[in-house]
Structures are given as structure tokens and as C-alpha cells.
């Protein structure tokens with residue numbers, strides 16, 4: 069495989085394009101928004117500059133990586149000749165179904181179609197194509213150039229051959245792929261989201277405050293940040309929607325989202341992206357400042 073197309077140039081898409089291009093693949097980066105493409109290319113250049121200044125790569129590596137990436141606003145043009153497409157568009161079931169139907173028509177019959185979805189069933193996405201054996205999940209972690217893990221998710225019909233190809237290719241990118249099966253939340257979110265939800269329940273029930281909960285998990289479990297801070301980073305709306313996927317998918321009340329989480333999202337307190345969640349953001353300081361609602 070030589071030619072990769074990445075659909076969506078947001079937070080994840082720009083990182084995915086970066087790591088493939090740095091490993092010498094030719095990358096077509098596709099987005100419906102020219103602004104998003106411009107932002108992505110400038111983010112990739114900045115991230116490469118940081119790597120040059122830390123002497124992790126040379127200036128020539130940077131230039132080579134950038135010349136490996138071509139931006140497109142037309143999906144059919146961008147996927148022309150692609151051996152692998154990695155879809156990293158907005159997390160929305162109808163949108164992904166439409167993209168995969170279109171990809172199935174636009175791509176060569178041998179092209180592997182991967183999705184970076186955090187929570188949508190790979191089997192469901194594969195079912196709208198005529199090549200369910202060649203549809204697979206490649207769940208990269210944020211920030212993509214730094215995080216080593218790729219959760220490789222086999223849909224119900226994904227072939228052994230395609231799974232092996234993606235596992236090997238992921239290793240070639242300098243990543244560590246882990247193979248899992250396609251059930252709600254896969255492994256990462258199935259385990260992470262209930263932990264975050266339990267932290268929110270503990271706060272809601274008054275067992276401890278925001279800082280105390282995060283401190284226990286940071287210091288006691290050696291987590292790099294507490295679950296409430298992490299929820300602010302991920303986005304409380306994203307956490308809520310993944311919990312709903314788990315709750316609906318398993319029909320088990322243990323996944324029911326905490327009412328406090330529902331209230332916060334409804335009130336527009338979505339974490340870093342909205343300026344406030346469990347903590348208050350955007351002060352230009354690295355210190356954690358509690359959101360007003362959680363000050364004692």
C-alpha cells in the first residue's frame with residue numbers, strides 16, 4: 069500500500085495524515101471545508117516544526133512529509149488510486165453511512181475502507197458497502213502523532229487478510245496496534261467511559277469534590293490526569309454520546325449516563341471546547357481552576 073486517503077481534516081484527520089505522510093505514504097487529505105483543510109495543513113506544519121526543534125526529525129523530513137500531502141475538497145478526486153481510505157469525519161451515523169456508500173462506489177474494489185469512529189458499529193458501517201470483508205476500524209488516539217495505540221477493530225465480516233494487513237501497516241507507522249472485536253465502545257471507550265461516569269456519579273452523590281476525585285485517581289492509580297479533567301478534555305457531549313451508545317447497545321442500566329453529566333451538556337458546559345466543565349478553561353494558565361458550580 070502506498071496511497072492513502074484521509075476523509076475529514078479535523079483534530080484526528082490532520083494527525084492521521086501527518087503520521088502516514090511522515091512514513092512516506094502519499095496522502096490525499098479530504099474535507100468538505102477548505103478552511104478545515106487550510107487549518108489542518110498549518111497544524112501539521114507547526115507540529116512538524118516542534119519535532120524539528122526537539123531534534124526528533126530533520127528539516128528535510130519536515131519538507132518531505134508536507135510534500136506527501138495533497139488537499140482535496142472533492143471526495144471522488146481525492147480517493148482516486150487510494151489503496152486505503154481512513155475516514156475521520158464528524159461522528160454522526162447518517163453521515164458515516166453516506167460516506168461509506170459513496171466510497172464503495174468511488175474506490176477500486178480492492179481498496180480497504182477504514183473508519184476512526186469512536187463509537188459507531190464497524191459492522192453497521194460495513195453493511196452499507198459491497199465489501200464488508202474490507203471494512204475495518206482504525207481507532208487512533210488523540211494526539212495522533214504522539215499516542216502509540218491504534219485499536220484495530222474487526223467488523224463481523226472483516227477478513228483475516230485485511231486485519232493482518234492493517235496490523236502490519238500500523239506497526240510500520242511506529243504505532244502499537246491492538247486487535248479487538250466490534251461490540252459497543254470496543255475496548256478503550258467501554259472501559260474508560262464507565263470510569264468517567266462513575267467519577268461523575270461520585271461527585272453527584274457528594275462522596276467527594278472534583279479535585280479530590282481527580283487527585284485520588286491521579287496519585288493512587290498513577291493516571292496522568294483525573295477522570296473529570298479527562299472528561300473536560302474529551303468533551304462532555306462526546307462522553308455523553310458514547311455512554312448512550314453503550315447503554316443502547318448493551319441494554320444494561322449500568323451504562324446509564326449520570327444525570328449531572330446530562331444536565332451539564334444540556335446547559336452548554338461541555339468542557340474545554342465551551343470554556344467550562346468540571347474546571348474553568350481559557351485563563352491562559354496551566355493551573356487547574358474549578359468551575360464556579362463546583363467551588364465549595
Ligand SMILES: NC(=O)c1ccc[n+]([C@@H]2O[C@H](COP(=O)([O-])OP(=O)(O)OC[C@H]3O[C@@H](n4cnc5c(N)ncnc54)[C@H](O)[C@@H]3O)[C@@H](O)[C@H]2O)c1
Pocket residue numbers: 075076077078079080081098099100101104143155156157158159160163167184185186187207208209210302
Ligand atoms: N477527537 C478525539 O479525541 C477522537 C479520538 C478518537 C476518535 N475520534 C473520532 O474521529 C472522528 C473525527 O473526530 P474529530 O474529533 O477529528 O472531529 P472534528 O470535528 O475535529 O473534524 C471532523 C472533520 O470532518 C469534516 N467533515 C464532515 N463531513 C465531511 C464529509 N462528508 N467529507 C469530508 N469531511 C467531512 C468536517 O469539516 C471536520 O473538519 C470521529 O469519528 C470521532 O469519533 C475522535
